[in-house]
Amino acid sequence: MSATATTPPKSSFSPFSSFKFPFWAQIVAGLALGVLLGWLARSQDISWLKTTLEQVGDIFVQLLKLAVAPLVFFAILVSITNLRKVNNAARLAGQTLLWFMITSLIAVGIGLTIGLLTNPGAGTGLTPADGQLPKKTGSWIDFLTGIVPTDIITPFTELNVLQIVFMAAVAGIAALQLGEKAQPVLSVAESVLELLQKALWWVIRLAPIGTVGLIGTAIASYGWNLIGKYATFTADVYIGSALVMFGVYPLLLATVAKVNPIQFFKGAWPAIQLAFVSRSSVGTMPVTQKVTERLGVPKEYASFAVPFGATTKMDGCAAIYPALAAIFIANIFDVQLGIKEYLLIAFVSVVGSAATAGLTGATVMLTLTLSTLGLPLAGVGLLMAIDPILDMIRTATNVAGQALVPVVVAAREGILDKEAYASASASPLDERAPVPVATAA
Numbered sequence: 001m002s003a004t005a006t007t008p009p010k011s012s013f014s015p016f017s018s019f020k021f022p023f024w025a026q027i028v029a030g031l032a033l034g035v036l037l038g039w040l041a042r043s044q045d046i047s048w049l050k051t052t053l054e055q056v057g058d059i060f061v062q063l064l065k066l067a068v069a070p071l072v073f074f075a076i077l078v079s080i081t082n083l084r085k086v087n088n089a090a091r092l093a094g095q096t097l098l099w100f101m102i103t104s105l106i107a108v109g110i111g112l113t114i115g116l117l118t119n120p121g122a123g124t125g126l127t128p129a130d131g132q133l134p135k136k137t138g139s140w141i142d143f144l145t146g147i148v149p150t151d152i153i154t155p156f157t158e159l160n161v162l163q164i165v166f167m168a169a170v171a172g173i174a175a176l177q178l179g180e181k182a183q184p185v186l187s188v189a190e191s192v193l194e195l196l197q198k199a200l201w202w203v204i205r206l207a208p209i210g211t212v213g214l215i216g217t218a219i220a221s222y223g224w225n226l227i228g229k230y231a232t233f234t235a236d237v238y239i240g241s242a243l244v245m246f247g248v249y250p251l252l253l254a255t256v257a258k259v260n261p262i263q264f265f266k267g268a269w270p271a272i273q274l275a276f277v278s279r280s281s282v283g284t285m286p287v288t289q290k291v292t293e294r295l296g297v298p299k300e301y302a303s304f305a306v307p308f309g310a311t312t313k314m315d316g317c318a319a320i321y322p323a324l325a326a327i328f329i330a331n332i333f334d335v336q337l338g339i340k341e342y343l344l345i346a347f348v349s350v351v352g353s354a355a356t357a358g359l360t361g362a363t364v365m366l367t368l369t370l371s372t373l374g375l376p377l378a379g380v381g382l383l384m385a386i387d388p389i390l391d392m393i394r395t396a397t398n399v400a401g402q403a404l405v406p407v408v409v410a411a412r413e414g415i416l417d418k419e420a421y422a423s424a425s426a427s428p429l430d431e432r433a434p435v436p437v438a439t440a441a
Helices: 024-041 047-085 089-118 140-145 161-206 207-231 231-257 261-278 281-294 299-312 316-332 337-349 363-373 379-384 387-412 418-422
Strands: 002-007 435-440
Touching: 002 363, 002 387, 024 047, 024 261, 047 089, 047 161, 047 207, 047 261, 047 379, 089 316, 089 337, 089 379, 140 299, 140 316, 140 418, 161 281, 207 231, 207 387, 231 261, 231 316, 231 387, 261 281, 261 387, 261 418, 281 387, 299 387, 316 337, 316 363, 316 379, 316 387, 316 435, 337 363, 363 379, 379 387
Parallel strands: none
Antiparallel strands: 002 435
């Protein structure tokens, strides 16, 4: 006589298998230690400690960026070809794009409202002389002409994500047209993508250490005095992001998707917290896709929607932030904005968000917004010092939206696995599920 019992399978040795400290707690501990070491380096003027923190943070970000170019290319390529496995693929793609636009419009509306109520640039003591021209700028001409690369190598060496997305989309559509003839290439692409994601998982496990360096550097370099000058603007960005993340998103989940919002945050939290630390939507993409699948979104659809969102869906960087920053800079330069300018901000946030491209920072998107409004680009220099602190919440909002839209669309289309959604795990680790094994009774 035999019975079936559920026991965890024996797995090969993992360098992380002995870690019992929850990953989220490791991140929190890294934040606390980073603040402490950064304060110590600044208050005691310990130059070697500041240099060490900066190097640790830079190495972590560089490791993330190292995988960005090939990861984006193969993720977009595979995601487009995976749509052939999904019923009503064109409808799903259209619905995804529609909800990207809807949530972006809501986010930019919240940013504009908060900015108009608080006038974040007033009373800061900052003047136009404090600003400087940014090293990177964006314009509609650059945006449109910059989509198509001049060669296939430069976008990868210069990390031009928009051009990489273009090439991947062309390759994916061509593969769909070729059908079975393209299968060998697709098999290689899928294998390379899995390899990249596995390697990136190892980098992600270093996030607590990277957190110490990134947060410590921000505190050691800027201190609290700088935040005081930008107190209203900083508060506006954090409040606006929080309203979108914890107000708008739960409302959409409850009313449109008709699912439990709390469960969404339980499942998506690993990606959101990593985005907060890494400040990179693309670097967080493997985690975002994993938690989206755990929330019950079919893998074939999630593998399209998440990479697509990681390069174009930016509620924090491309909606809330540019709206508030435009009002802030207009306050400093004493420029009056009217209804036309506010509508232009909304337009840029929806159409131009691909310019942000999921990388750390939103300078290009901000300069695109300012150039459209005719505001001085020197105003960007006023915000560069505070940018790392703002970018954390912006990127967390981006990633939350990138996980939200696939859930909403899947629920509306009746393909969301409600049982998987209800039991989504909060763990970000690449764990194996228990399997039933036969045992003698």
